[in-house]
Amino acid sequence: MLAFWGLMLQATPQLVTAATTDAKQKVTFMIYPEIPKDNLGGNKLGYFNLKLKPNTEKTLKIKVFNPTDKPITVNVSAKDAQTADDGRIDYLSDAPVAKKLLPSPGSYYLQFKPRVVVPSKSQEWVNVKVKMPATDFKGKKALAINLAAMGKNGGSINNRYVYAVGVTLNGTKLSVKKLQRLAMPKMKTGFVDKQPALQFKVNNPDPIFLKKGHLSIKLTNQKLGFFNYKLDLKKMHIAPNSTFNANLLLGGKRLVAGRYTMVAHFKSDQYRRQIKKTVQITKTDARYINDHNVAYQKKLKMLIIIISAYAVLGIILIYYIRKHGSRDSKND
Incomplete structure (x- = not known):
């Protein structure tokens, strides 16, 4: 302890x-x-x-x-x-x-x-x-x-x-003009405390503290724009010359494979920074994350149950209409 x-x-x-x-x-x-x-x-x-x-x-x-x-x-x-x-x-x-x-x-x-x-x-x-x-x-x-x-x-x-x-x-002392500024070299899929996540590597290459940081990240699928993922971190404090992961927890969301446009905005007491790049989520990574995403699997099972229930109700309704409809036509 x-x-x-x-x-x-x-x-x-x-x-x-x-x-x-x-x-x-x-x-x-x-x-x-x-x-x-x-x-x-x-x-x-x-x-x-x-x-x-x-x-x-x-x-x-x-x-x-x-x-x-x-x-x-x-x-x-x-x-x-x-x-x-x-x-x-x-x-x-x-x-x-x-x-x-x-x-x-x-x-x-x-x-x-x-x-x-x-x-x-x-x-x-x-x-x-x-x-x-x-x-x-x-x-x-x-x-x-x-x-x-x-x-x-x-x-x-x-x-x-x-x-x-x-x-x-x-x-x-370093002037703001000489700072290299925040970098985000790569993204990977993984698990954080057993929760599926997109992990963005963040580097502070400068020998300064970054105080009161605010990092927002948005991933947008380049083919199907309604597939997107967002992360918003506030009150960040970043040590000099250090690296860490910004973790976008997926929760019950499905991870969709494809090519994405990543736009990240960072601001702190020291400076502002925008990073724009293309990232790829492979089918293998997406399938693995989705298969091991407990919240998503529960959501998926519930959706299947609901769809199945509606399908059964639909079949019963069609059968009822056909049966009673044929009786009504005979009576006519």
Whole structure:
């Protein structure tokens, strides 16, 4: 079981306490990041936001408290910010970063001990050294210092407590004119949480955060325009140099094979972007998705039942009309 408390958006630097809904569960550990005076935006940000010169070093400090009766081993790691599906910044993912988009991750610049043992009723400092490269980089590098420990929940399952303390390293500022902007290189069919979907690969090739993003996508069949699929995602936050999937869930809709025109519109606080391209849905992919689309199959079965019922009623009605019609004609 994973319990997660992030410090990315804390209003002020303060002692952060882990808590659970289980009354029997004791607090595992608490942390206090020491925000430096030269932090961009001040220490009220609650995370490390640094502008360091090339070839310089700086030590970041996080105090760890152990209020329990036993020593706690805290595992320390650095995770580069990624973007989760449909647009949410993720500081916990174990998936490797996309090297083509982020060839020099910010986590490479951090040095620390991988684990710290905190004695009972005591505290220890986690020291993280930031060692900047010899040459400056462009834009921003986003990552988090993750501190994790296991704690008993009173049963057979352990809770894993994770704190993510954000780190933003600021390089040379990029002008809007020099941005490559959002790209959507491919689309594929698949399943998301067992639900059939069209998955659009989205890349942010630029070393900037894209905030308050709004992505709308429409696929229109080039031969039969009434076959179309739409996706609308709002309040997206996209990490620098990251990739993710925008998932168009099909629900009970039938997937129709054919050639489609894709028109995508994206806007954020940084810029606007339109992407237009042709995508292909093969008969094989469409058949497989439809065969495994539970909602569509239920809908299809219901439609067959309704059509069958109407057909039976039609046959009965025709038989009734013919039978009674022939009697009426004899009487005449």
